[in-house]
Amino acid sequence: MTTGLDRCACKRGFFTLRDCDRPATTACDLCSRRVCDEHLAPRVQARVCVECAARQAEEATTPSEPPTGAPVVHRGGHGPEAVVDPEQATVRTARYRRRYYDDHGYEPMWWASHDSYWAGDGYRWHDDDDFDDDDGGGFGDS
Template identity: 35%
Template sequence: MTPCAVTTGFFTLGKCGRMAVAGCPACGRAICADHIADGGLCPECAAARGQLGHPAAVAAQRRRAYRQRSSEQYDDTVWYTSFDTFDRSAFDPGAGASQDYLDDGDDALVDS
C-alpha cells in the first residue's frame, strides 16, 4: 500500500496516509481519492497552477502565499530552503515514533 503524501492539517501539518489511487502527473506524489484535484493533480501542483477548485488546493495556496509573504517580510526569499534534514524531519511521515526523549545534557529538556 502506497500512502497518500498530500499535506493535511490546520495547526499541525502531516501527511494524509490513506491508500493512494493515483500519482500526480506533474510531481509524481501519491494521491488518495479524496485529494485528487483538477486535472488529476495533487493539491500543491493545482495551487501552483492557480486551479483552486479543490479545498485542499485552496489550503495549499494559502500556505504558499504565507511562505512567500513571510520570506518577503524577512527580506530573505530562500529562508525556508535553509532548513536541513533535522529541521524537516518533524514533518516526515512516521517521524513521531522516533523522537528522542532522552536526557542529552540540555537541562533535561526533551528533544522535539
C-alpha cells in the same frame, strides 16, 4: 498511525505539516507522487495533486514583492477567502497555504516523513545529530 505502502504523499496541515496517510488512488501527472482522491485538484484532462496545482497557480500570479526588492510587510488584509463549496476547501486551502508561506516567510513545523518534493521549501524540524533514526524517513515514533 496508519501503516502501508500505498499512502497519499500530500501533506495535511497549515501551521504544522504531517502525512495525509489516506490510501492513494492515483498518481499526480506533474510530480508522480501517489495521492488520494481528496488531494486531487479538479482538472478535466490531467491528474494533478493540490500541492502541484497550488504551486502552478502561485507561479502564474504576479509576485507580491515591490520592484525595490524590499520585503512586503503584512499587517493583516491577506486572509483566506471564504469557501462556500466544501468540495473546494482542500484545493483552496492548499493554494492559500502556498501563498502564505511564500509571502510571509512562514516555516511550518514538519511532523511528516521525509519528502524530497518539499526539499526546496523552508520548514522547521528537530535537527539533532544524536538522533536515532528509527523510522526510515527520519521521524521515529518515540
